[in-house]
Amino acid sequence: MRLFYALTFTEAAIEQIEDYRSTVSSLINSDSLVEASNFHITLVFLGEVSASQIKKYVELIDSLFLETSQVTVNEISSFQRNKEQLVWLAVELEDWLVELQQSLHTQLVDLGMTFDNRQYLPHITLARHVPVIHRLEGLPFTPFKLQLRSIALMESYFNNNQLTYRPLVEIIR
Numbered sequence: 001m002r003l004f005y006a007l008t009f010t011e012a013a014i015e016q017i018e019d020y021r022s023t024v025s026s027l028i029n030s031d032s033l034v035e036a037s038n039f040h041i042t043l044v045f046l047g048e049v050s051a052s053q054i055k056k057y058v059e060l061i062d063s064l065f066l067e068t069s070q071v072t073v074n075e076i077s078s079f080q081r082n083k084e085q086l087v088w089l090a091v092e093l094e095d096w097l098v099e100l101q102q103s104l105h106t107q108l109v110d111l112g113m114t115f116d117n118r119q120y121l122p123h124i125t126l127a128r129h130v131p132v133i134h135r136l137e138g139l140p141f142t143p144f145k146l147q148l149r150s151i152a153l154m155e156s157y158f159n160n161n162q163l164t165y166r167p168l169v170e171i172i173r
Contacts, residue, residue: 002156003049003057005064005104006040007071008170013146014039017089020076021126023139024087032087032127038165040154041071041091041122043101044108044115057153058169060107064151066173067096073124074143085130091122092143100151128163148173 009017017039025033049057075090091097101120109115152170156163 001049001051001054003046003054003168004154004156005043005046005061006152006154006165007043007066008040008149008152008167010147010149013148016144016146017124017126020089024076024126028087028127028130032130034125034127035162035164038163039124040152040165041124043151044104046108046113054168056111060104060111061151061153061169061171063107064100064104064171066148066151066171067100068094068148069173070145070147071097071122072143072145074141076126076139076141078130083131084128086125087127087130088123088125091124093120093122097122 014036018036021033021036046057072092072094073089074092076087077090078085078087098120101122105115150167150170150172152167154165155168156165158164
C-alpha cells in the first residue's frame, strides 16, 4: 500500500479550495484537476508499505497533536517537472506546522524509515500533469485561512484510473 500522513480539511475549506481550482481550470485541461475529495497537505510521504508494517504507522498517529485549527494559504504557484507542472496553493510555513512535520519525521526515522533531505514545502495540489504553457506566478491572489479537519494516515491508490486517497485512520480535530 502507498501511504502518507496528511492534514485534511473541513467541507467549508474544501469549497474554498475548489474556488481556486476553478480559476486554474480556466487555464488548463480539466483532466489534470485534482478531485476535491483528494485535497490535503502532505506531512510525510511513506511510499510503499507492506501489510505487516501498517500497524506501527497506524499506532504512530496517536502521538500526533494538531495544535491549531487552521492554515494560511498565501500563494498560487507550480512545480515544474520536465515539460509538465504541478499546480498548487502554497501553505504558510508556520512554526507549529514545521514542528508537527519534523516530529513525525523523527518518529518515522526512529522506526527505521529513510528519507531524502528535501525541504518541507506544505502545499495543496490543484492539478497534475499540466503542460508548461501558462505562468501562474503573479496571478492576483489574496491570502486566506482554511479550517483543518484532521491528521490522517492516508492510502493512495488508483480506482478506475483515477488517483484516490482515503484515510486509514485519522484524528479529527
